[in-house]
Amino acid sequence: MADWLTPEAWQAVRLSLKVSLWATLASLPLGILAAYALARWRFPGHGLLNGLVHLPLVLPPVVTGYLLLLTFGRRGWIGQWLDQIGIVLAFRWTGAALAAAIMAFPLMVRAIRLSVEAVDPRLEQAASTLGASRPWVFLTVTLPLILPGILAGAILAFAKAMGEFGATITFVSNIPGQTQTVPSAIYAFLQAPGGETAAARLVLAAIAVALGALFLSEWLSRLVARRIGGA
Amino acid sequence: MLSVTLRHRFAGFTLDVGFDAPEGLTALFGHSGSGKTTVVNAVAGLLRPDFACITDGDTVLTDSRRGIFLPPHRRGIGYVFQDARLFPHLTVRQNLLFGHWFTGRGQKAQLSRVVDMLGIGALLPRRPAALSGGERQRVALGRAILSHPRMLLMDEPLASLDQPRKDEILPYLERLRDEVGLPILYVTHSPAEVARLATTIVLMDRGRVLASGPAAQVMSDPATAPRLGLADTGAILTAQIKGQDADGLTWLSTPAGPLFLPQVAAPIGRSLRLRILAQDVMIATVPPQGISALNIIPATVRDLTHADGGVLVRLDVGGQAILSRITARSARVLDLQPGKPVHAVLKAVSVAPGTIGLSAG
Numbered sequence: 312m313a314d315w316l317t318p319e320a321w322q323a324v325r326l327s328l329k330v331s332l333w334a335t336l337a338s339l340p341l342g343i344l345a346a347y348a349l350a351r352w353r354f355p356g357h358g359l360l361n362g363l364v365h366l367p368l369v370l371p372p373v374v375t376g377y378l379l380l381l382t383f384g385r386r387g388w389i390g391q392w393l394d395q396i397g398i399v400l401a402f403r404w405t406g407a408a409l410a411a412a413i414m415a416f417p418l419m420v421r422a423i424r425l426s427v428e429a430v431d432p433r434l435e436q437a438a439s440t441l442g443a444s445r446p447w448v449f450l451t452v453t454l455p456l457i458l459p460g461i462l463a464g465a466i467l468a469f470a471k472a473m474g475e476f477g478a479t480i481t482f483v484s485n486i487p488g489q490t491q492t493v494p495s496a497i498y499a500f501l502q503a504p505g506g507e508t509a510a511a512r513l514v515l516a517a518i519a520v521a522l523g524a525l526f527l528s529e530w531l532s533r534l535v536a537r538r539i540g541g542a
Numbered sequence: 543m544l545s546v547t548l549r550h551r552f553a554g555f556t557l558d559v560g561f562d563a564p565e566g567l568t569a570l571f572g573h574s575g576s577g578k579t580t581v582v583n584a585v586a587g588l589l590r591p592d593f594a595c596i597t598d599g600d601t602v603l604t605d606s607r608r609g610i611f612l613p614p615h616r617r618g619i620g621y622v623f624q625d626a627r628l629f630p631h632l633t634v635r636q637n638l639l640f641g642h643w644f645t646g647r648g649q650k651a652q653l654s655r656v657v658d659m660l661g662i663g664a665l666l667p668r669r670p671a672a673l674s675g676g677e678r679q680r681v682a683l684g685r686a687i688l689s690h691p692r693m694l695l696m697d698e699p700l701a702s703l704d705q706p707r708k709d710e711i712l713p714y715l716e717r718l719r720d721e722v723g724l725p726i727l728y729v730t731h732s733p734a735e736v737a738r739l740a741t742t743i744v745l746m747d748r749g750r751v752l753a754s755g756p757a758a759q760v761m762s763d764p765a766t767a768p769r770l771g772l773a774d775t776g777a778i779l780t781a782q783i784k785g786q787d788a789d790g791l792t793w794l795s796t797p798a799g800p801l802f803l804p805q806v807a808a809p810i811g812r813s814l815r816l817r818i819l820a821q822d823v824m825i826a827t828v829p830p831q832g833i834s835a836l837n838i839i840p841a842t843v844r845d846l847t848h849a850d851g852g853v854l855v856r857l858d859v860g861g862q863a864i865l866s867r868i869t870a871r872s873a874r875v876l877d878l879q880p881g882k883p884v885h886a887v888l889k890a891v892s893v894a895p896g897t898i899g900l901s902a903g
Contacts, residue, residue, distance in 0.1 A: 437627040439614040442644030
């Protein structure tokens with residue numbers, strides 16, 4: 312079984328899982344905050360934030376990748392500063408995770424925002440009359456009620472991160488063992504003569520991971536729905 | 543004592559009210575859209591009015607002039623909403639203990655006391671989705687009580703329930719008022735609930751307070767009583783059970799003299815609130831004879847008010863007031879004048895059991 316995929320392909324699968332997992336988990340708190348702010352708060356710059364969050368969805372991925380390179384590259388205005396404290400993103404797996412997180416962010420925020428909007432604010436009012444301060448209302452009432460949306464958003468983001476190609480290859484290139492994720496590897500195999508078999512097997516692996524994520528999300532959301540709405 | 547002054551502008555509607563709510567149950571009564579819920583939300587801190595001064599004894603809850611606005615979670619005011627608002631992801635037990643967990647006041651042992659009082663012991667492990675409307679409302683009531691509030695707000699807690707469910711909850715509200723002794727601000731547009739529960743009435747109309755004061759006084763005031771609905775106009779009389787007669791009548795003593803009612807299922811010595819509808823009271827200038835009505839009370843005419851083609855006569859009976867609605871012609875023929883001694887004739891059946899509330903004995 313292990314030699315069904317070449318070592319290089321296995322490496323790509325493992326790297327993709329790692330990159331996607333980190334991209335999802337690290338952006339989740341920010342995603343919840345952005346979704347909550349967009350759904351519940353009215354503030355100057357609301358439209359701007361909404362546009363910013365959705366930008367990666369409508370920009371060509373190559374453009375997003377190039378903008379990342381400009382900002383987070385070693386000479387970019389944030390990258391330069393990060394470089395001084397020893398954090399390098401360009402051409403590293405961490406950079407691939409950043410690119411995947413940014414590309415997946417709109418999907419994550421949209422899913423969570425929908426679930427925040429579905430929470431009855433009157434329940435939160437009721438909690439406040441019972442002595443719960445704002446942060447506690449969020450933790451004890453809002454958060455448990457939006458859990459299905461958070462799970463859906465996280466899994467959607469994970470799947471999107473697994474498939475991210477354009478921004479990743481622009482920002483961190485296609486270095487085997489470093490930044491070569493599954494889509495980059497499939498692309499590389501297809502560029503080399505005689506790589507079709509390896510590419511096809513990697514495609515199957517990608518489909519398997521995607522289906523696995525889908526089933527996991529179904530199962531989790533049913534579990535949560537039973538806990539929340541169930542008798 | 544809760545003291546409320548507030549002004550708030552909505553689109554095309556201005557709320558401008560001021561009233562005091564002493565101990566007991568204060569009913570905020572008025573039609574839909576008269577601003578009752580807004581007042582209660584302002585007291586709870588869920589709404590920040592344009593101008594308000596809301597105090598409870600020495601505690602300032604809101605004072606626009608001094609820029610004080612206590613957030614809802616620090617007010618210690620329990621709120622029972624019309625739509626229960628139980629947390630769907632928590633069991634009944636967790637819902638009940640929600641407030642206790644945050645306020646940290648009171649003993650957990652009180653849970654069993656409140657659960658017993660409300661009769662919700664069997665529901666504890668269930669989730670709100672599996673409860674009936676009446677059960678949900680009782681749990682919501684218990685949840686508010688267990689947060690150990692300084693006072694309770696209730697916004698039409700019975701409005702979404704059918705009559706049997708209302709009858710199921712009303713006794714608990716009476717017990718809450720009389721046994722727990724918690725001040726309650728109660729929003730309603732039901733004259734029956736006002737008559738049964740209120741110790742103080744605040745009558746609201748289109749964002750203004752028309753009248754406020756002790757329930758017996760507001761309900762027997764011809765100037766305000768018709769606002770409760772003409773068919774429901776009536777006074778409240780306090781009475782005490784003196785005896786149960788063998789022929790099925792209950793003998794009550796009132797400041798107006800003895801009264802006879804069809805059997806009242808309550809022990810001797812118990813105090814009652816009787817609601818006497820104005821349309822069930824006849825007036826006779828001489829003691830009537832050969833009449834089937836059992837209750838004939840000597841009374842004095844206090845004043846007459848013309849209302850909707852009829853006359854509302856306020857009668858003084860032993861220091862308390864009852865109302866009688868008669869035609870203008872009857873008033874003229876009987877030559878009714880303030881100070882004239884008359885006899886009030888009440889049919890024994892005129893005090894419906896549903897409007898009898900047990901008050902603190």
